[in-house]
Every structure is written in C-alpha cells, then in structure tokens.
Amino acid sequence: MHKTVVLNVVGLTPALLGEFTPRLRECIARGSVANVGHVCPAVTTTVQSTYLTGAWPSDHGIVGNGWYFRDECEVKFWRQSNRLVQRPKVWDAARQLDPSFTCANLFWWYNMYSSADYAVTPRPMYPADGRKLPDVWTHPPDLRQWLQRELGQFPLFQFWGPATSIRATQWIADSAIRVDQRFDPTLTLVYVPHLDYCLQRTGTGPAAIAQDLRELDEVCGKLIDYFGARAARIVILSEYGIMPVSRPVHLNRVLRERGLIVVREELGHELLDAGASAAFAVADHQVAHIYVNDLPRLKEVRALIESTPGVDLVLDSERKRQHHLDHERSGELVAVAAPDAWFTYYYWLDDRRAPDFARTVDIHRKPGYDPVELFIDPSLKLAKGKIAFTLLRKKLGFQTLMQIIPVDARLVRGSHGRPPASAAQGPLFVTNQTGILDATEVQPTDVSRLIMRHLTD
Secondary structure, three states, X not given: OOOEEEEEEOOOOHHHOOOOOHHHHHHHHHOEEEEXXXXXXXXXXXXXXXXXXXXXXXXXXXOOOEEEEOOOOEEEEOOOEHHHOOOOOHHHHHHHHOOOOOEEEEOOOOOEOOOOOEEEEEOOEOOOOOOOEOOEEEEOOHHHHHHHHHHOOOOHHHHOOOOOOHHHHHHHHHHHHHHHHHHOXXXXXXXXXXXXXXXXXXXXXXXXXXXXXXXXXXXXXXXXHHHHHOOOEEEEEOOOOOEEOOEEEOHHHHHXXXXXXXXXXXXXXXXXXXXHOOEEEEEEOOEEEEEEOOHHHHHHHHHHHHOOOOEEEEEOHHHHHHOXXXXXXXXXXXXXXXOOEEEOOOOOOOHHHOOHHHHOOOOOOOOOOOHHHHOOOOOOOOHHHHHHHHHHHHHOOOOOOOOOOOOOHHHOOEEOOOXXXXXXXXXXXXXXXXXXXXXXXXXXXXXXXXXHHHHHO
C-alpha cells in the first residue's frame, strides 16, 4: 500500500484561502480539490465518524459531540471510547486488504480502544485533590511518556479554553512527525484544530484572523514538507465551515418557562435533572437534540420549539430519516438554528443560580457544548491576578474553582452545525494526487473510499 497522510484542518474553507495561507494555496494549486457535502450535524465527532466509516450518523450512531444516555438518564459530552462508534473504520478495511498495513491516529476523536496501531489523544489527569493536569492517552502505553519527554507536556490549556493558541496544534503536528519517525505507519491521521477555536471567538473574516491563518499555514507547511519528503500521498480536508453568528438561542430556558424542565438545587446552584424533565435540549453549536421523556407532550414541545425565534427547522421522525439522523441516540426532535443563531445549553433563569461549573472550563460536566469557555469574563477585574492566585491555591493543595468564564453567550462570534451558506464557506477535500478525485463535490460518506484509493491505487 502507498504511504498516506490525512491532515484534518478544521474550519478550513475556500473562502479562507488567500494571502495568509501561501503553503496551503500552493498545495491546492499542484493537486486536485473538491467541496465536501453536509453532515447533519456538522460537528466534530459526527463528521469525523462519517469520514472514517463511510456511513451516515443513522448507521454509525455518533449523532453529536454528546447526547442523552437514556439508560443512565445523563447527558454526556466528549466520550472517547471507539466502542461507541457502531461501524468499522477505514483502517479496519485497509488491514483486511494488507495485513502489514498500520495506522497512526493523532487526535481524531474516539481514539481510545480502537484497532489503530498507534494512537495519541488528550486525556487529562484528575487527582483526588481536584486538580486537572495536562496529559495524553496513547497506544502503545509507553508512547505517552516517550512523546512528552521528546516534546514536553501536552499543552492542554492551549488546546481548549481562553488560553487557546497555536501551541497545541504545533504539539500535535510534532507528535505526528515523531510517531512517523519511530513507527513508519502506512496511514497517518492528523488533527489540526487551530482555526476551529479562533473562528468561534473572533468571527470568520480572514483579516480578523490573519495571524492565526499564518500560524496554521506554517504548521501545515511543515507537515507537507516532512511527509512529502517521505513520498507520502497527502490529503488535506476539513469538517465544516464556521459561520458568523450574533444570536444565542436558549432552548432550555424556553422549555423551563413552560414547566417542562426540572432542576435540582445543590448548595444554592441549579442542576438540570434530565431524567425527571418532560423535555430538554442537548445543545451542540447550531443543532440541538430535543429529548421528550413525556411523549404525550411531544406535539406541544414541537410547536414550542418551532415558534422560538432563531430556530430555522425542526426535524421530526421523517425529517430525521431524510437527514440521516434517525438513530436511537437522537432526540425525538432535532432543532436546526437560523444562519446567524446558535444554541446554548443554559437552563437557569437567574445567573446567580447558575451551576458552579458554568463559570469554569468543564467540557464533561456541562449538559451541552459551551463555546463561551473560549473567553475570560470581561467583567472580572485583574483577571490575570485572579488566575495566578487560584493556581497558587491549587498548588498549595486547596480545592478551588477557576471561575473565570462568563455566562454571556453574546460574546460568541462563530458557529457551525447547519449547512453552509455556500460551497465557498463549506468543507473541502484536497489531494496531491491526480486521477483520484473524479468530481468537484464529494459526499461525506465518500471520504473513507477516497482515503482507501490513496492507499491502494
């Protein structure tokens, strides 16, 4: 099989390719490019699972970055076990054709306990004293210590949160090079996430993110040069385009005001009690799964969601089937936001009653995706001093929360999940090979087939 590398440059669209991305433009000029069709919802884990399995969410079961686990009555986001994906991955098919084939997965999602030969994915340590320490999970296990000796500790707090920077993407790229030097896998999958975060924080105009585009282009150029020298076939693709937004829509507040949501009070804070609620929304960027425990009220819930400003479309059973989202993990209804809107997870009606995790970076405890974690609360005076003091208390062994995140969803400038407004604002597929792309647009379920063609043709 032919050595192949796939760079998943999240958020990259034709509209962002220009003066700030000379290396990417050069790669595209020498190869072939196609637009990639829409996955509903166009969010990280769903799109990646579709690309790697060649199946729609209705088949592979990854209906969002998180969903309601009905048997546990809990909303869970950012699970990591590959056993949640209900279809085989592209590397499974490749290994059947060639037993000597090997695959390295660098930070693509559902990376734990898969059949990939080499795997690296974020996995913080959570000691009993309440700290969160940067770390990774790897296969084989000794790869974890070797990589962090070579590259330093994985910069978790630059990977996600208000301190997000190019450092995390650089670490991932360098780890891909180190893994290739040590193991020489046939297929290498590399996650390149930097654009995803800056576009949500600052908006989608190239001029506004000029420095971010330059930094990203430099990282991609380094990978293109390295793998090109290794005679690898190179694929560059993206998962979705990020659209400008200005309207946060609080579906759970709408449901609560109608008496459909139950909360539990803990130490003066309100927690969503999903199992006791008649209906609630699991918000995920511009798409939200609406779970209806009290089915006789389904019609009422649908009418309420459809009448909410900022909701563009509500998918019922038939429409879910049309959008390849008819899976038992999906909500009874699925809401799609208007082009300039996105959905928050907020369910409290008084910010003083918000849960204690609302003002922290806590992607696992929140019952929905929260891009406001990319911001430091602008109302905080001497925010850097507060951060330093909190870190000192943690080092001294005190249990304390890093409560620096605002609960003002109006700060968010970019989102994704719904279909792009145009092909120029949507995802793309680029290859340095001729004769493999036979169309100017490909379906998301074609991506695994195209990767296989790079390996075998």
